[in-house]
Amino acid sequence: MIVSDVVCPFCGCLCDDLELDVEGDRIMHVQNGCSLAESTFMHDTRLPAPIRRTTTGWENISYDEAIKETADILKDADRPLLYGWSSTHGEAQSVGVHIAELIGAVIDNTSTVCHGPSILAIQEVGHPGCTLGQVKNRADVIIYWGCNPIEAHPRHMSRYTTFATGFFVPDAQRERMVIVVDTRRNDTANIADEFVHMEPGGDYAVLSALRAIVRGKESILPKKVAGISKEQLIRIAGICTNAKFGAIFFGLGLTMSRGKYKNVRNAIELTDELNRHTKFVISPMRGHGNVYGSNEVFTWMTGYPFAVDFARGIAFYNPGETTAVDILRREECDAALIVASDPGANFPRDAAAHLAKIPTVVIDPHVNATTALSHIHIPCTAAGIDAAGTAYRMDGVPIRLKKVIERGYPDDAEILKKIYDRLNGGTGP
Amino acid sequence: MTELLVKNACVIDPIRGINGEIMDIAIRDGRIVESVSDRAESIDAQRCLTLPGGIDSHTHVCGTKVNFGRYMSPEDMRAGRTQRRGRMHVTSGYYVPTTFGNSYRYSAMGYTTLLEGAMAPLEARHTHEEFTATPHQDMLANTLFDGNWAVMDAVREKNINKAAAIVGWTLNAVKGYGIKLTNPGGTEAWGWGEDLTGIHEHVPHFEVTPAEIITTMIQANELLKLPHSVHLHCNNLGKPGNYQTTLDTFELVPDLNPDRQTLYATHVQFHAYGGGTWRNICSKAEEITRSVNSKPQIVMDMGQIMFCRTMTMTADGPMEFNLHCLHHNKWSNHDVELETGSGIIPVTYSKKSAVNCIMWAIGLELALLTKSPWQCLLETDNPNGAPFVKYPEVIGLLMSKRYRDEECATLHADTEKRTSLCALEREMDWHDIAVMTRAGQAKALGIISQGKGHLGIGAEADIAVYPIRTDSVDPAREYRKVVEGFQKTRYTIKRGRVVSRDGEIIVDGANATFWVNAKVPEDLRMENDPEFIKRFEQFYTVRMSNYPVQDVYLPRGRCIETEAFT
Amino acid sequence: MRVILESKVRSKPNLPIEAEAIIPRNFLKGTDLVVFEGNKERTLSDLFWIFVEGTAVSPENIEVVLKGDTSRIKRVGEYMDTGSIMISGDIGMHCGNFMSGGTIEILGNADAWLGREMRGGTILCRGNAGHYCATGYRGEKKGMQGGRVEVFGNTGDFCAEYLAGGEVQVHGSTGDFPGVEMRGGQLIIEGDATRPCANMKDGTCVILGRVYEMLPTFEKIDRRVLPEWKIMADVYKGDVANRGKGTLMIKPPGPV
Helix, strand or coil: CEEEEECCCCECCCCCCEEEEEECCEEEEEECCCHHHHHHHHCCCCCCCCEEECCCCEEECCHHHHHHHHHHHHHCCCCEEEEECCCCCHHHHHHHHHHHHHHCCEEEEHHHHCCHHHHHHHHHHCCEEECHHHHHHHCCEEEEECCCHHHHCCCHHHHCCCCCCCCCCCCHHHHCEEEEEECCCCHHHHCCCEEEECCCCCHHHHHHHHHHHHCCCHHHCCCEECCEEHHHHHHHHHHHHCCCEEEEEECHHHHCCCCCHHHHHHHHHHHHHHCCCCEEEEEECCCECCHHHHHHHHHHHHCCCCCEECCCCCCEECCCCCCHHHHHHCCCCCEEEEECCCHHHHCCHHHHHHHHHCCEEEECCCCCCCHHHCCEEECCCCECCCECEEEECCCCCEEEECCCCCCCCCCHHHHHHHHHHHHCCCCCC | CCEEEEEEEEEEEHHHCEEEEEEEEEEECCEEECCCCCCCEEEECCCCEEEECEEEEEECCCCHHHHHHHHCCHHHHHHCCECCECCECCECCCCCCCHHHHHHHHHHCCEEEEEEEEECHHHHHHHHHHHHCCCCCEEEEEEECCCCHHHHHHHHCCCHHHHHHHHHHHHHHHCCCEEEEECCCHHHHHHHCCCCCCCCCCCCCCCCCHHHHHHHHHHHHHHCCCCCCEEEECCCCCCCCCHHHHHHHHHCCCCCCCCCCCEEECCHHHHCEECCCCCCCEECHHHHHHHHHCCCCEEEECCCCCCCEEEEEECCHHHHHHHHHHHCCCCEEEEECCCECCEEEEEECCCCCHHHHHHHHHHHHHHHHCCCHHHEECCCCCCCCCCHHHHHHHHHHHHCHHHHHHHHCCCCCCHHHHCCHHHCCCCCCHHHHHHHHHHHHHHHHCCHHHCCCCCCCCCECCEEECCCCCCCCCCCCCHHHHHHHHHCCCEEEECCEEEEECCEECCCCCCCEEEEEECCCHHHCHHHCHHHHHHHHHCCCCCHHHCCCCHHHCCCEEEEEECCCC | CEEEEEECCCCCCCCCEECCCCCHHHHHHCCCCEEEECCEEEEHHHHEEEEEECCCCCHHHCEEEEECCCCCEECCCCCCCCCEEEECCCECCCCCCCCCCCEEEECCCECCCCCCCCCCCEEEECCCECCCCCCCCCCCCCCCCCCEEEECCCECCCCCCCCCCCEEEECCCCCECCCCCCEEEEEEECCCEECCCCCCCEEEEEECCCEECCCCCCEEEEEEEECCCCEEEEEEEECHHHCCCEEEEECCCCEC
16 A cells, blocks of 8 residues: 655654555655655664663563653652753654653753754754755755755755745756855765865854855955865855845754854854844754654743753753753763664763663653663554654644554653652542 | 632623623533523622733734744743743743643733744744634734735736636645734845835846735735635834825725725834934824824824833834844844745833834824724734733723823833823823724624624623722723733623632633635646646745645644635 | 751752742741642752751841752842852752842852843852853843852853843853853953953953954054953954944953
């Protein structure tokens, strides 16, 4: 059976034009997807049943037992941490927030190791952006800064930028100019019209220099900034100010280089400055398929997009203090619930190690590095494969993930609701 | 079966012509009935002012740009935070509260129905998710069409039927309530960083003018028999001298509907400026109200600003960018492909600014100079003019010349010569306020037939009991009591349940979302139109089959069907 | 009056304690104060041995002394307006939050956000201060607005971010981006600094040590004598990228 217009839940592109060939409870073939999509849909090995760690290994337990023990672990914890959320749907994320509020926990999502700095920058200077279709239909200048879409977002360029035919840009390949700014010549740089080779750590200085040039103050600049010649900087600035519609996309090269949110802020302020000359937008290349969704849900419920601390009965936000990595590193938390993410693989070692020292429960369809650090692992549906729900694309557009097959697992939203019920003495959120 | 009896209520119900009668209100299963049994729980309203639940006909509380406003303002989130307490979740935010914050605070003020001012169709799912998280008010969504490519093509082709069919398809797809136009044509120009400066200027590439968009959509609206009229945020918002654009726009509006206005012009204060620069800006409220007073086909709302820090957020992208260049505050922008735009930026309205003082005066002038309160409704374009928690202060100002005089004495010296507010003697009465905060909205939105805005038999039991004894308060002198009284109801009843008591929420909500399905004839439907389908295939980045808002997003949807094209 | 609070040994010593109640003024009413440990409410005596010496009729004569392991105690001195606090060891985050008067002295090191959103008063940190020393809160346009913060050791990154008024003096070196977004006030760094005064709008910064990765958008305009430091400093104006009119004065030989 062919199921069309399927939404791939893997990365922030949320491509929704996939065609899946489904037989019973198996996906036989994926059409239109990239290699990450194929992997997601076709190499989807699940943990068959909930497991609990014993002194000698693991034992199978029932869902009810697993839920009961999870509630017991969380109930009296003095500083519980609920982390992850980025690969599941909004329905589960909402229940997560309700649980955190009920038990005075800290709830955080994967922005904390990814685009958290972008959010901090937006909180300082705002976000001049747009939906991806605006870029596709209008942009004649595309800048990829500190990211490598060919590897991390393989269809980004064919669906939204370089190769995508747009209403006002019908001859995309000829009419669009692509500039890549990076510290090394990556695959995306190899197909760009211009590559700006920057010294590591130079993003901030280069962005300041570009802002000065756009303001007409190039005379004060030195001959080179972070290894880039003043001539090339002036040329890039000129391309930008003469564009009809420019779009900057940036990734971890900017958010995780020294200075982090200051780098992103500077890029946003450059975009601001360019808007005085022409139309320019800037967008973060969000990694996880629904990390933006967790930001949106957390925000409308608590006021903050990540790192929310309910210990004092209010929502308190202070990245650096209420962020998961910092809390784990300082060994503050005494219980953890990890949902739809893999901090065991993505966190600095000293932070991840603490998860093994405290009772940690994982709710995730797949066994991953975090399983090794946990006490209980409860398998559930995978949003977009055997569970439907809402996801938010990297540009904020909400799309409903489809349930394509049935594999007999409970939806993680259901599991979380049951945990909530136990914690709340019987009444739902 | 649940029964409730509200006794000794001093009712003002303009739609039914009741003005201060003491009566009992009987409620069964969420509706107002003739009488209830002895087993009914009863509440003694103690002769307090009892009105139908408040209705806000233009507020920004749910959706992409509202959430942007929250997300980018942690400093506001912490300023307005409240503790988790009883049934009440944690809330954050003062000028852009979280959804629970909005819902609780509106409920405390007696509001039971809200129209979200702007929803971009592509992102409607987000609005509906937030509707469900605003649990104590029934919600309606104004759906944006100002920069809609399909609509502009139909306008250029002078094909009203097609424009109507596009609107019909879209409202059905995204569960919207009515047609919203924000800076029509201007939001498409902003896709290139440009704007339009007049209603007869052409939109780049699409070659239509705002005047054409507005007139075509007005016709389409009536063809579809939508309960609400076209809802318009005029071109040139905020620009000195823009009153002429507003007057010219009003001249375009025919009188096509016997039951309600043909155009709802929103936050008109921002569109009533004379002069030509920030130096010589002045009030043209007299000219605007002269026009509205002679045109029953137009209803407007005030767009009152108050002196405070707040957040502007509209689909009017170019206007927001101009504000950014003026004040250098943090600015967000979010253009939506093929549809519309938006901008978000915090502002502070200050008494030290002559311009702000004039703006403040204009909002009040509009209300005081419009003869019929049914034609000028009380809003602040929340949060653009002020957060909605300031509505009681606006009520106080409208009812008391003394309050206005005391405020006028603290304003910038230039205000008096550039506005006429200080000379206006009119003081609204309780009935006027009831019209401006609920009855007028119910009529303008076309929801009287849904049982909203009045307390007659069969109406939905949405009721607000305010701690005000109209027989012992003189609103002209005791404006403080008026303000306090409207801030917190003794009881807010929603569909027959007491949801708020003295400002505390006591039950979980179960709101409904109203939307419109205009039944377009088979041969006109957009799902059969190859060009319409092509736009999805080629230019949108979401597939046509994934675009509509699925039923699951409206757990308690109330669909209003209309017999379009008949 | 002297109130001595000696921290008790805890079964979960890594749990953060929030003790915004510990300000001199509150001890006028006694020692029955509420503090939080994680998400649990505690009394002061649950977490501290309390010794009171003498009496006071007004708060400016109250000195609070903290002893023992106080490195995880947050928000001490929050909204303090008078009196003094002496911390014998290290102190946790947000020490002196919103302070408007009085004195806080820390003999050890201070964790992040020392003196956040300060309006007045004096903070002396004998050891090192963590990241975000003398700064503001996310999203606010102004950080520290008045008062004085003096760090005898080094600071972490983002020292004096969004500085709008008052004075910050660091005897040691700062980390990355000291004085970033500053718009007023005075920042003095006697040691080294990396990428100082980025995006500066206004205010004054003096650096006596080495400057690493000086930003390209500062314009050298002058040389000026600074009598209090007995040097002739190079004067830069910037940050030009941000239309800034701030003053950055660096002791020669200048940026590395």
